[in-house]
Amino acid sequence: MAxxxxxxxxxxxxxxGIGQSxxxxxxxxxxxxxxxxxxxxxxxxTKQLMLKAGGNxxxxxxxxxxxxxxxxxxxxxxxxVKKFGKLDILVNNAGAGTMEGYPxxxxxxxxxxxDYINNLNARSVIALCQEAIPHLKASKGNIVNVSSIGSLRxxxxxxxxxxxxxxxxxFTRILAAQLAPEGVRVNVVNPGAIRTNWLARTGxxxxxVDALEKSWLNVWLPMRRxxxxxxxxKTIAFLASxxxxxxxxxxxxxDGGAVIATVPMPKDTSR
Ligand code: NDP
Numbered sequence: 001m002a003x004x005x006x007x008x009x010x011x012x013x014x015x016x017g018i019g020q021s022x023x024x025x026x027x028x029x030x031x032x033x034x035x036x037x038x039x040x041x042x043x044x045x046t047k048q049l050m051l052k053a054g055g056n057x058x059x060x061x062x063x064x065x066x067x068x069x070x071x072x073x074x075x076x077x078x079x080x081v082k083k084f085g086k087l088d089i090l091v092n093n094a095g096a097g098t099m100e101g102y103p104x105x106x107x108x109x110x111x112x113x114x115d116y117i118n119n120l121n122a123r124s125v126i127a128l129c130q131e132a133i134p135h136l137k138a139s140k141g142n143i144v145n146v147s148s149i150g151s152l153r154x155x156x157x158x159x160x161x162x163x164x165x166x167x168x169x170x171f172t173r174i175l176a177a178q179l180a181p182e183g184v185r186v187n188v189v190n191p192g193a194i195r196t197n198w199l200a201r202t203g204x205x206x207x208x209v210d211a212l213e214k215s216w217l218n219v220w221l222p223m224r225r226x227x228x229x230x231x232x233x234k235t236i237a238f239l240a241s242x243x244x245x246x247x248x249x250x251x252x253x254x255d256g257g258a259v260i261a262t263v264p265m266p267k268d269t270s271r
Contacts, residue, residue: 002030013094015042017196021229027055077131087135097161099203106159121164142185176249192255222257
């Protein structure tokens with residue numbers, strides 16, 4: 001039997017990258033999936049991938065929505081429950097960082113940028129959880145948040161993003177402690193560098209993204225490669241599944257070894 005047969009799952013940020021791959025995997029595993037994001041084109045692409053993976057039309061609900069808007073977060077949960085009659089799993093994956101208003105350091109980025117980035121990566125997750133929790137208590141379901149290894153590091157470029165993801169990590173732990181007695185699990189996946197549009201969408205030019213991969217990731221990163229979206233999708237699916245039935249409040253770092261590594265000594269260092 002498919003792992004997620006009859007499970008009703010919301011995946012935010014499903015119009016691209018990790019969320020798209022997660023929706024595809026869950027459809028393959030029999031789930032009824034509500035896919036959401038702002039780009040209708042991206043959502044249609046995801047739907048086609050889900051159908052190709054073995055999903056069927058009646059098990060897919062497409063909701064074009066902006067998670068930073070509270071009316072939209074209410075609508076995402078309400079429309080899902082209206083169509084499928086329940087909710088088992090909420091995957092809070094939508095997120096982004098930005099170089100917007102970046103002069104020469106991230107502390108100088110306008111506070112309006114902070115407000116948006118915090119809303120997108122942390123506040124919107126709280127809003128979605130508030131709507132979803134009554135349904136998850138009824139189904140003894142679970143929540144998987146998608147954070148970043150950025151929450152564990154200090155990049156001079158992405159202060160507000162990393163702060164928001166750190167808040168998301170701790171929100172996960174606190175919510176997990178609150179909901180565990182009611183049979184609802186809450187966990188978080190912290191990806192490292194994954195091959196999606198994420199970095200390019202921050203506003204960093206593609207040439208710089210390519211150069212970064214060549215000069216840094218392939219030299220310093222222990223696994224010597226960026227990850228693929230499906231590798232994070234599988235981690236999300238594990239935490240969402242009954243295979244993780246005794247795991248709550250936990251963070252799984254999936255990063256090719258990035259956070260455990262230090263920069264290697266230069267090759268020509270000799271005694
Ligand atoms: P993508 O840019 O490919 O996807 C981001 C998704 O978030 C899109 O589906 C986008 O949809 C959605 N999104 C962004 N803003 C909004 C909004 N206001 N309302 C609704 N949806 C929104 O990047 P990834 O797939 O890589 O990112 C997925 C998650 O993984 C994010 O939380 C990201 O921070 C995290 N992550 C990614 C890493 C990487 O290297 N790729 C590393 C660490 C963490 P749309 O534009 O249609 O609204």
